[in-house]
Amino acid sequence: MQDKSKAEAHSEQQLDKLRDIVIGQKLDQHKAEIQAESREQLAKVFTEALHDREVKDGSVNRVIQPIVTKAVEKSIKSQRSDFIDYLYPLVGSLVRKSVSVFFTDFIEKTNDIIENSFTLQGMKWRISAWRAGVSFSEYIASQTFLFKVEQVLLIHKETGALLQSLAANKGDDKNADLVSSMLIAINDFVADSFKLENAKHDDGDEQSLDQIKTDDFTLFIRKGPHVVLVAAVKGNMSRQGLEQLQLSLEQIQSIYLADLQAFNGDVSAFESATGLLQDCLLAEEKTDQEKSKTPVYGWLVLSGIMLLLAWYFYGWWQTTQIVNKIEQLNPPAGLVIQEVETHGRYDIEVKVFRDPISMSSEDWLAQNDIDLTLLSISEISLISLNNKAIKLKVERLMQAYPTLSFDPEMALVRGEIEISEFQAFLNKLNTIPGIEQLSVSTASVDLIREEIDLSNSKEVNEQLFIQLVGEISSVQVIFESGEASLPAEQSTNLDKVAELYSTISLLAEQLQRSTNLVIVGASDSTGEKSYNLQLSRQRSLAVRNALIERGLQAEHIFAVGVGEIDLPGDIKSTRKVLFNVMFAELND
Amino acid sequence: MMLQKKICILGPTGVGKTSLVKQYVEGIFSEKYLTSIGVKIDKKRVDLSPTPVQMMLWDLEGIDKYCGFNPRYLRGAAAYIIVADQTRTTSLSEAMEIHSEARNHTDVPAILAINKSDLTASSTWDVAKVDAHSSVFHKRFITSAKSGEQVEDMFAFIAKTITD
Numbered sequence: 002m003q004d005k006s007k008a009e010a011h012s013e014q015q016l017d018k019l020r021d022i023v024i025g026q027k028l029d030q031h032k033a034e035i036q037a038e039s040r041e042q043l044a045k046v047f048t049e050a051l052h053d054r055e056v057k058d059g060s061v062n063r064v065i066q067p068i069v070t071k072a073v074e075k076s077i078k079s080q081r082s083d084f085i086d087y088l089y090p091l092v093g094s095l096v097r098k099s100v101s102v103f104f105t106d107f108i109e110k111t112n113d114i115i116e117n118s119f120t121l122q123g124m125k126w127r128i129s130a131w132r133a134g135v136s137f138s139e140y141i142a143s144q145t146f147l148f149k150v151e152q153v154l155l156i157h158k159e160t161g162a163l164l165q166s167l168a169a170n171k172g173d174d175k176n177a178d179l180v181s182s183m184l185i186a187i188n189d190f191v192a193d194s195f196k197l198e199n200a201k202h203d204d205g206d207e208q209s210l211d212q213i214k215t216d217d218f219t220l221f222i223r224k225g226p227h228v229v230l231v232a233a234v235k236g237n238m239s240r241q242g243l244e245q246l247q248l249s250l251e252q253i254q255s256i257y258l259a260d261l262q263a264f265n266g267d268v269s270a271f272e273s274a275t276g277l278l279q280d281c282l283l284a285e286e287k288t289d290q291e292k293s294k295t296p297v298y299g300w301l302v303l304s305g306i307m308l309l310l311a312w313y314f315y316g317w318w319q320t321t322q323i324v325n326k327i328e329q330l331n332p333p334a335g336l337v338i339q340e341v342e343t344h345g346r347y348d349i350e351v352k353v354f355r356d357p358i359s360m361s362s363e364d365w366l367a368q369n370d371i372d373l374t375l376l377s378i379s380e381i382s383l384i385s386l387n388n389k390a391i392k393l394k395v396e397r398l399m400q401a402y403p404t405l406s407f408d409p410e411m412a413l414v415r416g417e418i419e420i421s422e423f424q425a426f427l428n429k430l431n432t433i434p435g436i437e438q439l440s441v442s443t444a445s446v447d448l449i450r451e452e453i454d455l456s457n458s459k460e461v462n463e464q465l466f467i468q469l470v471g472e473i474s475s476v477q478v479i480f481e482s483g484e485a486s487l488p489a490e491q492s493t494n495l496d497k498v499a500e501l502y503s504t505i506s507l508l509a510e511q512l513q514r515s516t517n518l519v520i521v522g523a524s525d526s527t528g529e530k531s532y533n534l535q536l537s538r539q540r541s542l543a544v545r546n547a548l549i550e551r552g553l554q555a556e557h558i559f560a561v562g563v564g565e566i567d568l569p570g571d572i573k574s575t576r577k578v579l580f581n582v583m584f585a586e587l588n589d
Numbered sequence: 590m591m592l593q594k595k596i597c598i599l600g601p602t603g604v605g606k607t608s609l610v611k612q613y614v615e616g617i618f619s620e621k622y623l624t625s626i627g628v629k630i631d632k633k634r635v636d637l638s639p640t641p642v643q644m645m646l647w648d649l650e651g652i653d654k655y656c657g658f659n660p661r662y663l664r665g666a667a668a669y670i671i672v673a674d675q676t677r678t679t680s681l682s683e684a685m686e687i688h689s690e691a692r693n694h695t696d697v698p699a700i701l702a703i704n705k706s707d708l709t710a711s712s713t714w715d716v717a718k719v720d721a722h723s724s725v726f727h728k729r730f731i732t733s734a735k736s737g738e739q740v741e742d743m744f745a746f747i748a749k750t751i752t753d
Contacts, residue, residue: 160665161645162593178593182630182645189661190626266592266642266667266751 112299148236149284161185164271167278225254227261334389335359356385386435417447485539499551538562600672601683602651608734635748667751698727707733
């Protein structure tokens, strides 16, 4: 055994020596040459080889994908900031582009719809399309485009099998497989029917169809050794279009050569050919077409929408402005804004509390330039105790008494008036709610003594006598708390009493009656009873003296004090002096 | 994945080629595909496992002694069917002529379809002769385009044969 292995080693050494002698010095040179040649050869078929291997077992993708993924991951990790710098401007421009594409698309589509539907030209086209028996969209395409490749078919030349197809409009390639077979059959028919007498039976001399023209379409047929590329074109195909068709055919023929040679009916290998077919789906718009560069109608619609939106939001803004304005207004006396509610655009509800004395809510809002058509006003009535409202009510009362005037600043009534009328005025004044807040002074009112026309008629005099007796009883002189001196503002009342009693005395004479005026003083229950009794007497005496000063005869005037009157409620109401006329018939 | 295969149907005039195809494809494709160029093309998908196949059926116009057929139509065919009519004895010899002409252009599997099995065979119809001729075919089917007898079987057989 050992001898055998020794012999082998020896022969190996011998071979090495022989190699050295034959190619020793040229080995490196050979290697370099082979390397250069391989590179050149590989470059020639590199793309095709990649494709063939990918088609064969899909291994190229599987091998390259993880390598690329890792390379990208590594790059991102190591050059994070660089990637951010690369991507940052891209993201911005992507968003801008996407928005701009959306708007452009929207404008152009809208423009097309309007232009093709509502314009005179659109109507004409619609009628022409109807007359030609084609769909409106097809007709538009025929009018708008110089040419448009509607569909591309890639057909296996020998079998007529459809390898791949692509249509400009999805769904247009439903029967593409049948059409493909028919095209090949037609081509075979032509080749058979028009063959030249001296033609050989090979493909090179065969008559074949390059083009089939119908009313609507032209089919451009380009043949390679194994495939036929057919483009269904509307309009007149440009030279560039035909060149592109030829170029795509050559590329397909070259890339898919192996698949085509071994074609057994399996079309899945040609799925990736759509990219190359896509290059053939060309279209060129008519340049002489008076198709304005600016999509006017689209812009009009967009402007319309923008205007509508602006109008809508302006409405809201205006509504808000009106609400703010109303809320900031200073309402007049007797009017209180409870709430201003917005129910919608130009739909405002104003809820107010309003005293009947106050101006109407509508007038007030109109005065402040508020458009009433935008409002609904709901009012709730109230009695206002606002001083201004009370003054307004006094002013309104004054309108019935033209001889009197009212100074709202001083709360002072001036002028002259007959006593009876004045009494009626006072009664009405006192019915105004909250009037006591104003402390209205009537001290400046001059009372006119009424001329009593004493009639000779006993019944009339009797009637008047009873009336005046009643009237004098209604007069009250009110004192301040603990005071027995006459308040200045009570002077009018005393004048009235003196006037009334003088008239009563005159009537009593006519009616043969004797009369006496009883003055009853009273006090409230504040303080000692004995003091209050004293105070009530002093008050009635003060009134008696004042009446005597006004010309009444002392012997007919009697002053009494009844002390305190303990009434519930306002104690002021008992700090007063009352009057009563006691009379008797003289002949009794 | 789906295979596309071309099948040609040939035979003398009036043997029922078009009716056979119509029976098979259930008349989905109307006469509009019957063109004056001498061929009518239909398609039928057969869901074979694992690979479905779509057969493009090239129904060639009736062939008689005055009018041959365009051999180009046979190009790329995966198989072809020669149809004869058992009610017309001469159709068998015509069919055999067509077959030998076809063989000049292609060597794909050829199927013999003896059609109109729903009718009584011609008195001169020689079964022994038919059997003798059948040997040059891949397989023979006795079909009826009217009743559908063996039509489906025949196309299913072809689909299987061409995909194996």
